[in-house]
Amino acid sequence: MLLGSVLAAFGLSASAQPAALPFATPEALACAPRLAPDASTPGGQVLGDPDVPLREVFSAGDVVRLSLGRVDGVSVGTQFFTRRIVAPTDSAMRASGLRVLQTSGWLRAVVVDEHFTRAVVERVCVEIRRGDQLVPLQWPAAVSMAPEGTTSYNDPATVLFGRNGRAMLRANQFLVIDQGADRQIVLGQRLTLFRASVGGAEDEGTRLGEAVVVLTDAASATAHVTRAGGQIQSGDLAAVHR
Numbered sequence: 001m002l003l004g005s006v007l008a009a010f011g012l013s014a015s016a017q018p019a020a021l022p023f024a025t026p027e028a029l030a031c032a033p034r035l036a037p038d039a040s041t042p043g044g045q046v047l048g049d050p051d052v053p054l055r056e057v058f059s060a061g062d063v064v065r066l067s068l069g070r071v072d073g074v075s076v077g078t079q080f081f082t083r084r085i086v087a088p089t090d091s092a093m094r095a096s097g098l099r100v101l102q103t104s105g106w107l108r109a110v111v112v113d114e115h116f117t118r119a120v121v122e123r124v125c126v127e128i129r130r131g132d133q134l135v136p137l138q139w140p141a142a143v144s145m146a147p148e149g150t151t152s153y154n155d156p157a158t159v160l161f162g163r164n165g166r167a168m169l170r171a172n173q174f175l176v177i178d179q180g181a182d183r184q185i186v187l188g189q190r191l192t193l194f195r196a197s198v199g200g201a202e203d204e205g206t207r208l209g210e211a212v213v214v215l216t217d218a219a220s221a222t223a224h225v226t227r228a229g230g231q232i233q234s235g236d237l238a239a240v241h242r
Helices: 002-009 026-031 091-095
Strands: 046-048 063-066 079-086 100-112 117-124 133-136 157-162 174-177 190-195 206-216 221-228 237-240
Touching: 026 100, 063 100, 190 221
Parallel strands: none
Antiparallel strands: 046 063, 063 117, 079 100, 079 133, 100 117, 157 174, 157 237, 174 221, 190 206, 190 237, 206 221
């Protein structure tokens, strides 16, 4: 009875969600792929179903047990993203050691004791799994498209992968590139996607489409493909508009 009443008190509410973004909903941006860091700070994790210990996979509305509690600063209503690291599907990217940081969903604490928490799954990007890591929920920053600038093809970024590590991409999907804040990549920056000619990347080769940066990290960025004339692949290039 206690759990049922708490779940009702902390049910999903559309009005509680962030306002829509120009290129995608906040939920879609939260689910977008990122490049996994070389090292991460250990945190809590999803332990599984409190009543069915061997259950592995969870979806919206399910209740899961977390490895954090009051001593870790968790209280009723605390929200977490759940994330895991997966390998990209492209063999060359996989062999290079690159890994995808995939958000599997997010959840909200409903019953908290000293060392453990019961949480309800609010939304899944892909299925949440036992062992997924917990990250305090913070919605992605709002994005405004930058003015179209001068496109330089002599120092392009490389397309790494898309959601779930996909190697083949198209319009309205997300992709990750290997340049980020360390190369002055900023939110809203436009990209021209192209495939290098046999002469190298110094010209635009085969133009594939356009994208806009929606998430940035130190050495990578995630972009939303706004237009694509064909299929985009891991290893294709992205010329940055400056």
